Amino acid sequence: MVPSHYNTYQFYTAVRAQITGPEGSPFEGGIFLLVVNITGRYPFEPPRCRFLTPLYHPNIDNGGRICLDTLKSPPAGSWSPAVSLPSLLLSIRSLMAEPNPDDGLGNWMKLCLYTYEYDMVPLLILNACYSLYSTRNI
Numbered sequence: 001m002v003p004s005h006y007n008t009y010q011f012y013t014a015v016r017a018q019i020t021g022p023e024g025s026p027f028e029g030g031i032f033l034l035v036v037n038i039t040g041r042y043p044f045e046p047p048r049c050r051f052l053t054p055l056y057h058p059n060i061d062n063g064g065r066i067c068l069d070t071l072k073s074p075p076a077g078s079w080s081p082a083v084s085l086p087s088l089l090l091s092i093r094s095l096m097a098e099p100n101p102d103d104g105l106g107n108w109m110k111l112c113l114y115t116y117e118y119d120m121v122p123l124l125i126l127n128a129c130y131s132l133y134s135t136r137n138i
C-alpha cells in the first residue's frame with residue numbers, strides 16, 4: 001500500500017492498494033487496483049474502498065464501490081476497530097472469489113445468481129476484457 005495524498009480539507013488519507021485475483025476464481029492471475037480512503041475517524045469508522053480496476057461482480061458496482069458487511073458500521077454492518085487494513089483487503093479478496101447473492105448491488109445480478117449456477121466462463125471473458133481495457137487506460 002502506498003499513500004497517494006492527504007487532503008487537509010476533507011480530512012482523509014487516500015491509499016492505493018493492489019489485490020491479486022484469488023486462485024480458482026474468474027479473477028485468478030489478475031492484479032486489481034483499489035483506493036482506500038481513510039477518514040479522520042478511523043479506526044472507529046470503516047474506510048471507504050473502491051476498485052479502480054473495472055470488475056464484473058455482483059457485489060461491486062460500475063463505479064467500483066464494494067458491498068461488503070465489513071465496510072459498514074454497526075448496526076447495518078460488522079465493522080470493528082480491530083479490523084486492520086491488511087485483513088480488510090483479505091476480506092475483499094475473499095469476496096471476489098465467493099460473491100454474496102444476498103447482498104448484491106444489482107437486482108438482476110442477484111436474480112442470475114439465484115436462478116443459474118455461478119458460471120465462471122462468462123466472468124472470465126468479461127474480466128479479461130475489462131483488464132485489457134483498464135491496462136491501456138491507466
